[in-house]
Amino acid sequence: MxxxxxxxxxxxxxxxxxxxxxxxxxxxxxxxxxxxxxxxxxxxxxxxxxxxxxxxxxxxxxxxxxxxxxxxxxxxxxxxxxxSVVLAGALALILQHIIRDYIMGLTYLFERQIHHGDDVIINGNRQGKIEEISMRHLKIRQYDGYLYTVSYSNITELQNGNRGGRRVNESLVLHYRQNPEDAFKVMEEVAQACNEKYGEYLLKDENGVPVESFKFNQITQLNVDYRGHQYSLSGLVKEADFVEAGKKVRFELAIAAYKNDLMMAESLNTSH
Known part of the structure; x- marks a missing residue:
């Protein structure tokens, strides 16, 4: 009782x-x-x-x-x-952004465009591994260690490096005063050097031909954080060689920038 x-x-x-x-x-x-x-x-x-x-x-x-x-x-x-029908209608209008996130999240999931642990590039400038897939957003662990959260409705472009191979995508952000013609020439040379030195890392088809060689993608973003322009280089490599290939490409970019005196973009907080 x-x-x-x-x-x-x-x-x-x-x-x-x-x-x-x-x-x-x-x-x-x-x-x-x-x-x-x-x-x-x-x-x-x-x-x-x-x-x-x-x-x-x-x-x-x-x-x-x-x-x-x-x-x-x-x-x-x-x-x-x-x-509460009227109230529900008003809330639907107010929360349409959130509702859109849910719908797009389900679309990404059931169309199998993303998986937990995939290496992706979001909107051309956020690169990392998918650490969390929620109902409203993705969480990307960037290679610099920072955790980036993006709602599905804000994703305008998604590149998945795990589909058919792993895509190495590295870039230099050069000062806006850097002559693009000189930068283009240097980046083309870096792409050629990577193909000659690290061709064994590239993913190849049944005939031994690279599916996607290292290539210069020209200017992929203008005025990055009001500091300069982004010049990118990419290539499709074998799963096991992804990390090592990324290191080699970054090394070649750093050496090329040093030897050719390319003007790197500076932080807005840099003081002279």
Missing amino acids: FFFELFQQLPVKILTVALLIILIVYFIRKSIKLFFDKTSFLDEKREETLIHFSNQVTKVLGLAFFIIYLLSHFFDLEKFVAG
Whole structure:
């Protein structure tokens, strides 16, 4: 009788429901993971991506159910929902950016354009490994160590280096006073040197021909952070050689910039 009365108290009810939702979410996540552990009809990266995404979905749904339960003790939900059609429409207009993020996120996921752990380039200037795929955004661990978060609706261009190989994409940001004609000549020479020295890293087809040799992509971004222009070089390399090939290309770019006295872009905080 004591326990029955205890469970009739609102704080105890709310706490019990919260714990129950947490347990249900936990068991759903465990079940999904166990399912993929016991099956093999999807590749490992695809399974990892779906597990990661399902964790995000169950978290949001669990929180939504808890909020609905909480509101049911303070409002007549039937009347509240019936009288909230106009409010819902207004909220949809206000939250259209967020809704678009969700829709585009589902599109990226189910069209298999991205996987957890893929090396990607976002909007031409953010390069790194996908560390988190949520319902609204991607988190990219850049090669400089910084974590970059971008919502799906703000992605205008996505290059995936894991599709058919790994794409090395390195660049120099040169001062806006640097003569582009001289820079073009140097970058073309660097691309040629990389093909001659590091051709064994390139991904090749069944005939032994490189799928995509190292090439100069000209100016890929103007006035980067108001400092200068970006000159990029890329090449499609074998998975196992991606890290080493990137190091070699960066070395060649650094040597070329030094030997040819290219004017590197400077930070706005640089003092003379």
